[in-house]
Amino acid sequence: MQHKIIFATNNPHKLKEIQSLLGNHFVLLSLSDIGFMGDIPENEATLEGNAIQKVHYIFDKFHFPCFADDTGLEVESLNGQPGVFSARYAGQLHDYGSEENRSAANINKLLANLMGKANRHARFRTVIAYLDGKNEFTFEGIVNGSIIDVKRGNEGFGYDPIFVPDGYNCTFAEMPLVEKNKISHRARAFSGFVKYMTKEE
Numbered sequence: 238m239q240h241k242i243i244f245a246t247n248n249p250h251k252l253k254e255i256q257s258l259l260g261n262h263f264v265l266l267s268l269s270d271i272g273f274m275g276d277i278p279e280n281e282a283t284l285e286g287n288a289i290q291k292v293h294y295i296f297d298k299f300h301f302p303c304f305a306d307d308t309g310l311e312v313e314s315l316n317g318q319p320g321v322f323s324a325r326y327a328g329q330l331h332d333y334g335s336e337e338n339r340s341a342a343n344i345n346k347l348l349a350n351l352m353g354k355a356n357r358h359a360r361f362r363t364v365i366a367y368l369d370g371k372n373e374f375t376f377e378g379i380v381n382g383s384i385i386d387v388k389r390g391n392e393g394f395g396y397d398p399i400f401v402p403d404g405y406n407c408t409f410a411e412m413p414l415v416e417k418n419k420i421s422h423r424a425r426a427f428s429g430f431v432k433y434m435t436k437e438e
């Protein structure tokens with residue numbers, strides 16, 4: 238039997254990745270698959286809060302099992318910033334015209350705020366929230382690392398060019414995606430989620 242679940246995203250890359258992890262017993266429906274074209278509010282103060290807010294928003298409209306994710310880069314010497322503000326640290330998308338330009342501005346702002354700080358420890362953290370009307374769960378995935386001063390690599394996206402995961406000499410942007418996917422925050426959070434979803438299959 239196939240179970241349908243809504244993944245509250247329109248990111249085709251994420252959909253494909255998670256569909257392959259969940260296997261054929263699950264059919265993922267994106268927001269466009271269910272005809273939802275609006276914006277989902279994300280105005281909580283934590284990653285958990287945002288992920289939970291997103292699943293409740295969609296569940297209340299569609300009454301269908303649903304999950305959502307939220308990710309942030311948490312930098313120790315900046316008291317966990319940019320955290321929940323990672324995507325919009327340097328401003329809104331329309332201020333920059335493209336996701337690439339905005340990511341470059343986010344990185345420049347982060348490096349400026351870290352100037353002169355010796356502690357470069359940071360972590361990526363992903364939280365997934367799941368809601369089916371009876372059960373509500375969250376799953377977390379973390380990868381620890383450090384922030385370097387000068388961007389390196391062209392793979393990945395976001396803060397990848399300045400993040401070196403612990404135990405590696407290269408940044409996430411210097412790693413092939415398959416390598417990043419073995420250790421990333423998102424992969425770890427999704428592995429918990431997939432274990433939960435497939436435990437009775």
Ligand code: IMP
Nearest residue numbers: 306307308309310323324394395396397
């Ligand atoms: P989202 O919740 O997945 O949309 O992530 C929010 C923001 O965190 C993104 O816009 C990126 O700036 C940053 N981010 C999330 N995941 C990654 C990653 O794997 N590498 C680098 N930056 C990331």
